[in-house]
Amino acid sequence: MKKKLSMLLTMLCVLLLVGCSGGGTGGNQLTIGLSGDAISLDPVMSNDNQSSNVTTQIYEGLVKLDPSGEIQPSLAESYEQVDDVTYRFKLKEGVKFHNGEELKASDVVFSLKRAIEAPNVTHLFQTIDVNSVQAIDDYTVEFKQTEPFAGIIPALCHPGGFIVNEKAVTEGGDDYAQHPIGTNALKFVSWKRADSIELEKFEDYHGEGVAYDKLLFRVIPEPSNRVIELESGGVDIAYDIIATDIKKVEDNADLNLIKALDYGETYMGFNTAKEPFDNPKVREAIALALDVDSIVKAVFHDLGQTATGVLPPTLNYSISDQMEVRQQNIERAKELLKEAGYEDGLSLTISTNENKDRSDMATAMKEQLSQAGIDATINILEWSAFNEVIKNGDQDLFMIAWTADSSDPDTFLYPCFHSSAKGEGGNYIFLEDPKVDELLEKGRYAQDDQQRADYYAEVQEYLMDIYAWIPLHNKEMTMGTKKEIGGVHLSPLGFHSFTDVTIGE
Structure with a gap:
């Protein structure tokens, strides 16, 4: 009897353990x-959300974004801007890596230098002079920028700025990404x-x-x-x-x-280096031929919102909330095409990738454009093929999304609109406009907050005035x-x- 009772108790314990640990939830x-x-899982070897969703739990940076969007110290106990280009960070003492090593300034120097030189994230840290990154002592790190870029602190919130253990990375070699060590x-x-x-x-x-x-x-x-x-x-x-x-x-x-809402925007871009899309009147005609609001609501239902400006409303210095959705005006679109020399209509191709939302939008756009005498062909491509088309400038119109890598507008506006970023850099509309370049450069390097706000407001208004692209959707x-x-x-x-x-x- 005792033996049977013992067996029953054992089976009950096993069942309870299975109940606690089985499935996806329950217990701890x-x-x-x-x-x-x-x-x-090496923070500088990728720049995709799926990887970042995991690395964000394993690593920490010098600073971080809190739930309200404010930047707070993280591994840094405090930090200061010494002058226009110099930043100094005082590290928390006693911080341990998962391998038991204590966090030291040498780990931060090693991590920042890796990030500056890593192809996936170098665009975030390219203003840092790699040779200037140094450990003042075991718990103090300093670096200088080649130019006084105010957006460098928000950039350090990105996973590319996460701090790794020098010993773990060096000893792990190519296998490190399979066995990450953070704090x-x-x-x-x-x-x-x-x-x-x-x-x-x-x-x-x-x-x-x-x-x-x-x-x-x-x-x-x-x-x-x-x-x-x-x-x-x-x-x-x-x-x-x-x-x-x-x-x-x-x-x-x-x-x-x-x-x-996130830091991104889906947009319809024009290849401004290609006729007739180099003509602002043609771009405006195409924009006025579309009822973007009805298309977005039909495709996305109640998710997200119809975009009103070129900069997502979640980013610093955005004035999109002060703008309104542009209204469809078929007659004005026809007039503009006539003024541009296309009274008999226009043929074009809309390219995008294999994304159902975008293909659905393209189908609706094709029908609306036809009302203004514009014959659109839809070209749906596999992602890598589409990527090659837009980087090489082979597109007419195209649909894609861009998401900023930090709360600073520079990581959205500079790659999308500065002439130095044409093609590979993210300026898929191949815009080359001296006024845009000047305003973006002034916004990047201005130290006064109000000055930055003014420069970015002006460039947003100007880009909308020249119909650089058609804002479509801000993702939720x-x-x-x-x-x-x-x-x-x-x-x-x-x-x-x-x-x-x-x-x-």
Whole structure:
């Protein structure tokens, strides 16, 4: 009898353990459904949101964006701008890496130099003189810029500015990205490609630890499957709830839906180096032939908003909230085409990638453009092929999105509109306008906040006046969570920290 009772108790304990650890949720594990896998867990070896969603939990930078969008010290206890080009950071003492090494200024110097020279993120830190980055002592770091760029501190909030352990990277070599070492509240455990990434609580974290023991990222590419997993308890949090699933999540009493605008904009670009799109009248005619608001609402429903200006409203110095959506005017569009010498109409091609939202918008645009005598052909391309077309200047019109890498408008406006960035650099409209270049350069290097605001306001108005591109849509990020999950904040950068998340009863 005692033997049978012992066996029953053993089986009961096993069942209880399985109940606590099985599935995606329960106990002290937080499970998150991602739409795609990471590319690399080395912060300078990639610049994609899927990788950043994971690295943001493992690493920390000198500074960080708080939930309200303000910049706060992180690994830096404090920092100061010594002069127009010099910045000095005082590090927190006693901070441990996941391998037990203490954070020293030498690790920061090593990390910043890697970032400055890394192709994926060098555009964020290119104003830093790599030879000037130095350790003043074990807990003080200083660098100088080649030009006085005020946006360098926001740039350091990007994962490219995360601090790595010099010893771990050097000894890890090419294998380091598979075994990352950071200082954050979660440390790396394992990575099953295209399946899952597991992290666990770092007991020696220098700040307040996480409220759970493990974090499991599950790769679930199909949007409907992420919602099913959220409903069934397979995940606690699901990324990227699409428009057709929004109501399902909102109507579920056990779930929450979180939405927030990011730093990006979808736009219709003109190849301004190619006839007839080098003519502002033609660009204006095309813009006036479109009812952008109706197209955006039909495609995106209630997600995001119709864009009004060239700079997303979430970015510093944006004046988009002061602008209105341009109204369709078919008759004026016809008049402008006549004035430009195209009284008999115009033929063009709209290129975009294999993205359903964009292909749906292109289809609606084709119909509307025909009302003004414009015959549009839609060219849907695989991403890499589309990328080659727009970088090489082979496009007429094209549809794409651009997302800033920091809260500073320079990381949006400079690559998209400065003549030095034509093609490969992000200026896919091949704009070469001295006034735009001058205003962007003044905005980049001005130290006075009001001066920067004035320069950026002027360039935004001018770009809209010359119809440099047609603003279409400002994206709204979406995330579904179980009701008992708290502390989730969506970052406009597009990747999110989960170290403050709580799991209620």
